[in-house]
Amino acid sequence: MKTVKQPPRIAPSILAADFAALGEEVRAVTAAGADYIHIDVMDGHFVPNLTIGPAVIGALRPCSDLTFDVHLMISPVDPHIEAFAEAGADIITVHPEAGPHLHRTIQSIKACGKKAGVSINPATPVAAAIEVLDEVDLVLVMSVNPGFGGQAFISGVLAKIRALRDAIDGSGRQIDLEVDGGINGRTASLALEAGADVLVAGTAVFGGGPERYADNIRELRGRG
Numbered sequence: 342m343k344t345v346k347q348p349p350r351i352a353p354s355i356l357a358a359d360f361a362a363l364g365e366e367v368r369a370v371t372a373a374g375a376d377y378i379h380i381d382v383m384d385g386h387f388v389p390n391l392t393i394g395p396a397v398i399g400a401l402r403p404c405s406d407l408t409f410d411v412h413l414m415i416s417p418v419d420p421h422i423e424a425f426a427e428a429g430a431d432i433i434t435v436h437p438e439a440g441p442h443l444h445r446t447i448q449s450i451k452a453c454g455k456k457a458g459v460s461i462n463p464a465t466p467v468a469a470a471i472e473v474l475d476e477v478d479l480v481l482v483m484s485v486n487p488g489f490g491g492q493a494f495i496s497g498v499l500a501k502i503r504a505l506r507d508a509i510d511g512s513g514r515q516i517d518l519e520v521d522g523g524i525n526g527r528t529a530s531l532a533l534e535a536g537a538d539v540l541v542a543g544t545a546v547f548g549g550g551p552e553r554y555a556d557n558i559r560e561l562r563g564r565g
Contacts, residue, residue: 347515347517347538348538348562349529349533349537349538349539349540349561349562349563350376350377350517350538350539350540351374351375351376351377351539351540351542351546351558351561351562352375352376352377352378352379352410352519352539352540352541352542353370353375353377353378353379353541353542353543353546353547353554353558354379354380354381354490354521354541354542354543354546355367355378355379355380355381355401356381356392356490356543357490357491357543357544357546357547357548358370358547359547363397363401364400364401364404365404366547366551367401367404367405368404368405369551369554370546370547370554370558371404371405371406371407372555373551373554373555373557373558374555374558374559375407375546375554375558376407376408376539377407377408377409377410377432377539378401378405378407378408378409378410379410379412379521379541380393380398380401380409380410380411380412380430381412381414382394382411382412382413382414382415382425383414383415383487383488384414384415384416386415386416387414387415387416387436387438387439388414388487388488389488389489390488390489394424395421395424395425395427395428396428398411398425398428398429398430399427399428399429401429402428402429408431408432409429409430409431409432410431410432410434410458410479410519410539410541411425411430411431411432411433411434412434412458412460412481412521413425413433413434413435413436413439414436414439414487414488415439416436416438416439416440417439417440418435418436418439418440418446419440419445419446419449422446422449422450422453423449423453426450426453426454426455427453430455431455431456432455432456432457432458432478432479432517433450433453433455433456433457433458434457434458434459434460434479434481435447435450435457435458435459435460436459436460436461436462436465436487437459437461437465437469437470438462438465443459443469443472443473444473444476447459447473447476447477448476451476456478456479457476457477457478457479458477458478458479458480458481458517458519459473459477459479459480459481460480460481460482460483460487461480461481461482461483461501462483462486462487463483463484463485463486463495463497463498467501467504467505467508470505470508471505471508474508474509474512474514474516475512475514477516478516478517479516479517479518479519479539480505480509480516480517480518480519481519481520481521481541482498482501482502482505482518482519482520482521482537483498483521483522484498484520484521484522484523484524484528484532485521485522485523487522490543490544491543491544492522492523493523494522494523494524494525494528494531495522495523496531498520499531499532499535502518502520502532502535502536502537503535503536505518505536506518506535506536506537507536517538517539518536518537518538518539519537519538519539519540519541520532520537520539520540520541521541522541524540524541524542524545524561525542525545525561526545526560526561529542529545529561529562529563530563533563540561542557542561545557545561546558546561
């Protein structure tokens, strides 16, 4: 049984938002028609950048009723899952390289009552996600090397997206196929054509200020 292809959904990455007015930014993209709020958590160890922790997520939770799509780029990841769940994450996505036992990590996320995602970097084999496809609710394909916003889309990941689309369709399960990194009007179309159904975008959403957010989101969906 094949899964039903879902319409494109947009997950603005608050990494590109105005951090001095983060709550207002989350409210603004929610009102502008975003589907998820994508929150990148970086530890300066697993990736070469340092961002936010559970306290900030907890502070933002009252600002939107959208799904909080929390991408943990931290290692070791297991000791921190419960804190992010309690802070208000709805989906918690981890990397296979961030702990010794990916399946156990996913079980820990589910035990907290949250949806679980697995993320693969440009050099991570697709097989790493396929091995846990029966357990996850989301597969995130990184189209840049994680750690910084504003990088250029790596076109080689399109083959990964296609392979994962086929695997998800063959699984019979409803699993989000998300792409993050270098997403703009052009690369959004490429990712969607390859089979993605959730696009993470930072500057492509937050560029131009709040009066542009709704138009930016529509353009990424291909309905500009």
